[in-house]
Amino acid sequence: MAKKQDFVQHLTSRQDDFAQWYTDVILQTELVDYAPVRGCMVMRPYGFALWERIRAEYDKRFAETGHQNVYMPMLIPESMLLKEAEHVEGFAPEVAWVTQGGTEQLQERLAIRPTSETIFCTMYSKWVQSYRDLPMKYNQWCSVMRWEKSTRPFLRTSEFLWQEGHTIHETPEEAQQETMQMLEIYRDVAENIMAIPMLIGQKSDKEKFAGARATYSMEAMMQDGKALQAGTSHNFGTNFAEAYDIKYLSREGKLEYVYETSWGVSTRLIGAIIMAHGDDRGLRMPPRIAPIQVVLLPIAFHKEGVLEETNKVFERLKNAGFRIKLDDRDTVSPGFKFNEWEMKGVPLRLEMGPRDIENHQVMACRRDTNEKTVLTLDNLENEVSELLDEIQKGMYEQALKFRTEHIKNVTNMDELGAAVTNGFAKAMWCGDRACEDEIKEKFGASSRNMPFDQEAEAFGDTCVCCGKKAKKVMYFAKAY
Amino acid sequence: MAKKQDFVQHLTSRQDDFAQWYTDVILQTELVDYAPVRGCMVMRPYGFALWERIRAEYDKRFAETGHQNVYMPMLIPESMLLKEAEHVEGFAPEVAWVTQGGTEQLQERLAIRPTSETIFCTMYSKWVQSYRDLPMKYNQWCSVMRWEKSTRPFLRTSEFLWQEGHTIHETPEEAQQETMQMLEIYRDVAENIMAIPMLIGQKSDKEKFAGARATYSMEAMMQDGKALQAGTSHNFGTNFAEAYDIKYLSREGKLEYVYETSWGVSTRLIGAIIMAHGDDRGLRMPPRIAPIQVVLLPIAFHKEGVLEETNKVFERLKNAGFRIKLDDRDTVSPGFKFNEWEMKGVPLRLEMGPRDIENHQVMACRRDTNEKTVLTLDNLENEVSELLDEIQKGMYEQALKFRTEHIKNVTNMDELGAAVTNGFAKAMWCGDRACEDEIKEKFGASSRNMPFDQEAEAFGDTCVCCGKKAKKVMYFAKAY
The missing domain is CATH 3.40.50.800 (Anticodon-binding domain)
Incomplete structure (x- = not known):
C-alpha cells in the first residue's frame, strides 16, 4: 500500500471533477481511509471526531425529548426478517449473511442488521402490556450493513454508523407528532449546527421506506447541484405492529395494535458537510460542529x-x-x-x-x-x-444563497431536464409513479420530497410530465 | 413470550443459588433481556445507561492521556486474520463467518471481528512512515462477536460491547509504559468509580492473550468467591508488527518494527458491578457510576x-x-x-x-x-x-473486606482446593504450565495473575503443586 506523503498534495478542483475533488479531500484530510474489505471504510481520528460531535448534538436532543438509548443484537434470524413483506423485499437483496458460527454450519442464516425494525418490534411485542407502558421511545447508535454494489465513503458504504430511533404509541396522532418532532430535531441540528439548509417534506410512495405508511426526509443540496437525503423519519402506522403482533391493553380494556415510528441519521451527514461547504482548498468546517474550532x-x-x-x-x-x-x-x-x-x-x-x-x-x-x-x-x-458566530452565520447564508440560485420552478420536461443538470427542479406533479419513472429514466433525477405547505408552494395545476391535473408540489433532483 | 409482571417479583437469594440470583436480578431490574439470537443480549435502557456511564469515565481518561477514537470495519477477510499464527489459533474456533453478501456467494469468508488487532495492524502498516508519526494511540468503542458455546448476559455473550485500544511506539520501554498506564486507568475507574477492589498483575503464559508477549489483568472477586477478569492490557512487543509488516524509518535512518500494545474492557464490567455489590434485595449501584443516584x-x-x-x-x-x-x-x-x-x-x-x-x-x-x-x-x-460520598466509600470498604476475608495464603493442594471453593488462593508457583493444568483439572481453578511486587508478596519457595522451587506468587481461583 502507498505510504502517506510528507507534503500537502494537490486537490482536484470542484469544477474539473467534483467526484475526484471529494475523494481527494476525504483522503488527504485524513477523515477516512479505504478498508481492506470491499465497500467498507476506516474512520480516522479527524473523521470520527466529527461523527462524535454530530452524535453528541443529536443525542442531547433525543434525551431532552424523552428518548432512551438501548443496544440490540446485530444479528437477525432470517425468519424474523421475513415477517413484514415490503420490508423484506426492500432489504433482502442487500443483506450480508452469517452462515457459520465457529466450526458449526448454522441451521438458519443470520442477517447482519441492515436496520433494526424487526428486532425492535420483536422485543416491543414482549415488553408492552398495557397503555401504562406507552409510549416507549428507544434509540440506538450502532453500525449497520448493506451489501452495496458501488460505494463511496460516507455516502454509500456497506457498513456505516448511524442512529435508529424506534418508538411505539397509543394513538396515530401521537405517532405522527413523534415523526414530525424528530424530523424537526434533524433539521435543527443540520441547519443551526452544521450550517446546511434543508428542504423538509414527505417522500413519494415510490421513495418511502420499505414498510412505512409515510416517510419524511430532509434533503440538502450539494455544490454539484445534486441532492443528498440527510435524514428520514417514518410513520409506520400499525403496519409492523400487525406483522410482529405488538398489542397492548387499551384504556378501554381492549387489545389494540400500537402505532410506531422510526427515524435515522447516519455518517452520510459527514458527506453532506464536505460537499455543502468544501472549496478548492479543502474542507470548511462550520464552527459549531468543527472538531477543532x-x-x-x-x-x-x-x-x-x-x-x-x-x-x-x-x-x-x-x-x-x-x-x-x-x-x-x-x-x-x-x-x-x-x-x-x-x-x-x-x-x-x-x-x-x-x-x-x-x-x-x-x-x-x-x-x-x-x-x-x-x-x-x-x-x-x-x-x-x-x-x-460570524463564520457560522456566513457559511449558512452562503449555502442558502447557493441553493436558492439552483432551484428552478419548472413547468415542462425540458426545463426540468435543464434544472437537474446543476440543481433542483421544483415542479407540479400528478402523484403517479409512472411520471417519477419517466423523469428518472430521461434525466436520472428522482423525486426528493413534497414541502409541507403545499398551498403556499403551488404554482400551477398541470403535471410537469404527463400534463394531467397536478396534485402535488415536488422537488426533483439527481441524488447521492 | 411471557409478558412482564405488574408486580415486583421474588428474587432467589444469593445463598440458595448465586447463578439464579444473578439471572433474576438482571432480568427483573430490566438491565437486559435475552435476544432471539442464540447467545446475544438486548441491553435495555437501564443497562445501557450504566454502560454509557462506564464508557464516559474511561473515554475521558483515554482522551486525557492522548488517545484518539476511530472506527474500523467490523468485517475482516479470512486471509488477514491468518497472518499471526497464535492469534488465529486463539480466535478462529469462535468466529462468526459471513459467506454471502446479498445474492452473491463470497469468494473469501469474512469474519465478524472477534477483536481488531489484524485490521489495526493492517492500517498502521499503511499509515506509519517515520518516527515522527509515532506514537499512534487509537481506540474504538464497538461490538465484537465470539461464537461462545455457553453464554450468560454481560459475562459471556456471543456479541458484546467493549473498547479496544491499539497503540504503536518507537521503543519497548514506551510500549511497556503504555501497557501499564492503561492498566492503571482501568484500575482507577474500577476501584474509585465502581467501588470494586482489583488485583492487578501479570497473567501466566497459558492465560495470556493469543499473540501477546505479556498480558496484564485486573481481577475482581465476586460474592460467590469466583474471579472475574475485568480488564486486560497487552504488550505485543514486535510480534504483530513482524506479521503485518509495520515498519518505520527510525531516528537513525533505519527501517524498524514498531512496538505495539492493546487493551480492553467490556460490558463484563456490568456483571462485575452486579456480582460485587448486589444483595438479596437486588442491585446496589455505587453512586459515582449509578445511572440514577x-x-x-x-x-x-x-x-x-x-x-x-x-x-x-x-x-x-x-x-x-x-x-x-x-x-x-x-x-x-x-x-x-x-x-x-x-x-x-x-x-x-x-x-x-x-x-x-x-x-x-x-x-x-x-x-x-x-x-x-x-x-x-x-x-x-x-x-x-x-x-x-459515604455510600461510595462504604461500598468499596465492604467489598474490600469481603475480598480480604476470602483470600487464603495456601501452601499445599488441599488448602488450595479448600480456598477456591469460596474465594481466591494465593500460592507460590513454579511457573510451569503442568501445575496450572493440574490445578485446573482437580479444582476447576485457573491462575489469575501475579502481583507486581513479587518480593513483598512472597511467602515461601516451594510450588504449591509440584513442590519444586517456586518462582512466582500467583492467585488461583475459579473464574467467570
Missing part, C-alpha cells in the same frame, strides 16, 4: 517568549470552552501548517509572533472568507466567539 | 403543596448536577416504588410528605445500609453530596 500557531517560536505567550493564549481559550489546537511542531514550516489546517477546514487560524506579543494582539484568519483581522489580547475570548 | 418520591401527593415542593427539590438537586429521578407516578403505591428502586439499586431514596414540608426537611434512605436520616432543606445539596 481554532488552531493556534506560534510564529518564529525560537524567539524568546513566543512559545510562552502562545501557551498562555492557548490555555485561556481552552478554558473558555473553545475546541482549540496548539500546533507547536518544529518539524514542519509555518507554510506547511497553514496549508494543512486550511485543508482540514479549521474555521479560525490564530497566529502569534514576536511583533504580535509586543502589540498585545493576535492575528486571526477566517477559513471561510480568508479575511485577516487583528484581535486584541484583552478581549480575546469575546472576539474569538464573535468571529466564530 | 437519587430517586425522589412525593408522599401523599394528593395533599396540597406536596407535588409543588417536591418539584422544587427535584430542580434544585438536578441543577446541582446529581443524576436524579422524580417518581411521581400515581398508578403505583409508594411501597411498590420503594421495592422497585431498591431492586434497581439506586443509592439514595428521598421522600417528601406533608410533615417533611412542614418541618423543612427530607427523609433520606441509603440503599447500601438501609439507614434512614433526616436532611434539612437549607443544606440539602451538601448533605446529599456527603451521603453519596
Whole structure:
C-alpha cells in the first residue's frame, strides 16, 4: 500500500471533477481511509471526531425529548426478517449473511442488521402490556450493513454508523407528532449546527421506506447541484405492529395494535458537510460542529517568549470552552501548517509572533472568507466567539444563497431536464409513479420530497410530465 | 413470550443459588433481556445507561492521556486474520463467518471481528512512515462477536460491547509504559468509580492473550468467591508488527518494527458491578457510576403543596448536577416504588410528605445500609453530596473486606482446593504450565495473575503443586 506523503498534495478542483475533488479531500484530510474489505471504510481520528460531535448534538436532543438509548443484537434470524413483506423485499437483496458460527454450519442464516425494525418490534411485542407502558421511545447508535454494489465513503458504504430511533404509541396522532418532532430535531441540528439548509417534506410512495405508511426526509443540496437525503423519519402506522403482533391493553380494556415510528441519521451527514461547504482548498468546517474550532500557531517560536505567550493564549481559550489546537511542531514550516489546517477546514487560524506579543494582539484568519483581522489580547475570548458566530452565520447564508440560485420552478420536461443538470427542479406533479419513472429514466433525477405547505408552494395545476391535473408540489433532483 | 409482571417479583437469594440470583436480578431490574439470537443480549435502557456511564469515565481518561477514537470495519477477510499464527489459533474456533453478501456467494469468508488487532495492524502498516508519526494511540468503542458455546448476559455473550485500544511506539520501554498506564486507568475507574477492589498483575503464559508477549489483568472477586477478569492490557512487543509488516524509518535512518500494545474492557464490567455489590434485595449501584443516584418520591401527593415542593427539590438537586429521578407516578403505591428502586439499586431514596414540608426537611434512605436520616432543606445539596460520598466509600470498604476475608495464603493442594471453593488462593508457583493444568483439572481453578511486587508478596519457595522451587506468587481461583 502507498505510504502517506510528507507534503500537502494537490486537490482536484470542484469544477474539473467534483467526484475526484471529494475523494481527494476525504483522503488527504485524513477523515477516512479505504478498508481492506470491499465497500467498507476506516474512520480516522479527524473523521470520527466529527461523527462524535454530530452524535453528541443529536443525542442531547433525543434525551431532552424523552428518548432512551438501548443496544440490540446485530444479528437477525432470517425468519424474523421475513415477517413484514415490503420490508423484506426492500432489504433482502442487500443483506450480508452469517452462515457459520465457529466450526458449526448454522441451521438458519443470520442477517447482519441492515436496520433494526424487526428486532425492535420483536422485543416491543414482549415488553408492552398495557397503555401504562406507552409510549416507549428507544434509540440506538450502532453500525449497520448493506451489501452495496458501488460505494463511496460516507455516502454509500456497506457498513456505516448511524442512529435508529424506534418508538411505539397509543394513538396515530401521537405517532405522527413523534415523526414530525424528530424530523424537526434533524433539521435543527443540520441547519443551526452544521450550517446546511434543508428542504423538509414527505417522500413519494415510490421513495418511502420499505414498510412505512409515510416517510419524511430532509434533503440538502450539494455544490454539484445534486441532492443528498440527510435524514428520514417514518410513520409506520400499525403496519409492523400487525406483522410482529405488538398489542397492548387499551384504556378501554381492549387489545389494540400500537402505532410506531422510526427515524435515522447516519455518517452520510459527514458527506453532506464536505460537499455543502468544501472549496478548492479543502474542507470548511462550520464552527459549531468543527472538531477543532481554532488552531493556534506560534510564529518564529525560537524567539524568546513566543512559545510562552502562545501557551498562555492557548490555555485561556481552552478554558473558555473553545475546541482549540496548539500546533507547536518544529518539524514542519509555518507554510506547511497553514496549508494543512486550511485543508482540514479549521474555521479560525490564530497566529502569534514576536511583533504580535509586543502589540498585545493576535492575528486571526477566517477559513471561510480568508479575511485577516487583528484581535486584541484583552478581549480575546469575546472576539474569538464573535468571529466564530460570524463564520457560522456566513457559511449558512452562503449555502442558502447557493441553493436558492439552483432551484428552478419548472413547468415542462425540458426545463426540468435543464434544472437537474446543476440543481433542483421544483415542479407540479400528478402523484403517479409512472411520471417519477419517466423523469428518472430521461434525466436520472428522482423525486426528493413534497414541502409541507403545499398551498403556499403551488404554482400551477398541470403535471410537469404527463400534463394531467397536478396534485402535488415536488422537488426533483439527481441524488447521492 | 411471557409478558412482564405488574408486580415486583421474588428474587432467589444469593445463598440458595448465586447463578439464579444473578439471572433474576438482571432480568427483573430490566438491565437486559435475552435476544432471539442464540447467545446475544438486548441491553435495555437501564443497562445501557450504566454502560454509557462506564464508557464516559474511561473515554475521558483515554482522551486525557492522548488517545484518539476511530472506527474500523467490523468485517475482516479470512486471509488477514491468518497472518499471526497464535492469534488465529486463539480466535478462529469462535468466529462468526459471513459467506454471502446479498445474492452473491463470497469468494473469501469474512469474519465478524472477534477483536481488531489484524485490521489495526493492517492500517498502521499503511499509515506509519517515520518516527515522527509515532506514537499512534487509537481506540474504538464497538461490538465484537465470539461464537461462545455457553453464554450468560454481560459475562459471556456471543456479541458484546467493549473498547479496544491499539497503540504503536518507537521503543519497548514506551510500549511497556503504555501497557501499564492503561492498566492503571482501568484500575482507577474500577476501584474509585465502581467501588470494586482489583488485583492487578501479570497473567501466566497459558492465560495470556493469543499473540501477546505479556498480558496484564485486573481481577475482581465476586460474592460467590469466583474471579472475574475485568480488564486486560497487552504488550505485543514486535510480534504483530513482524506479521503485518509495520515498519518505520527510525531516528537513525533505519527501517524498524514498531512496538505495539492493546487493551480492553467490556460490558463484563456490568456483571462485575452486579456480582460485587448486589444483595438479596437486588442491585446496589455505587453512586459515582449509578445511572440514577437519587430517586425522589412525593408522599401523599394528593395533599396540597406536596407535588409543588417536591418539584422544587427535584430542580434544585438536578441543577446541582446529581443524576436524579422524580417518581411521581400515581398508578403505583409508594411501597411498590420503594421495592422497585431498591431492586434497581439506586443509592439514595428521598421522600417528601406533608410533615417533611412542614418541618423543612427530607427523609433520606441509603440503599447500601438501609439507614434512614433526616436532611434539612437549607443544606440539602451538601448533605446529599456527603451521603453519596459515604455510600461510595462504604461500598468499596465492604467489598474490600469481603475480598480480604476470602483470600487464603495456601501452601499445599488441599488448602488450595479448600480456598477456591469460596474465594481466591494465593500460592507460590513454579511457573510451569503442568501445575496450572493440574490445578485446573482437580479444582476447576485457573491462575489469575501475579502481583507486581513479587518480593513483598512472597511467602515461601516451594510450588504449591509440584513442590519444586517456586518462582512466582500467583492467585488461583475459579473464574467467570
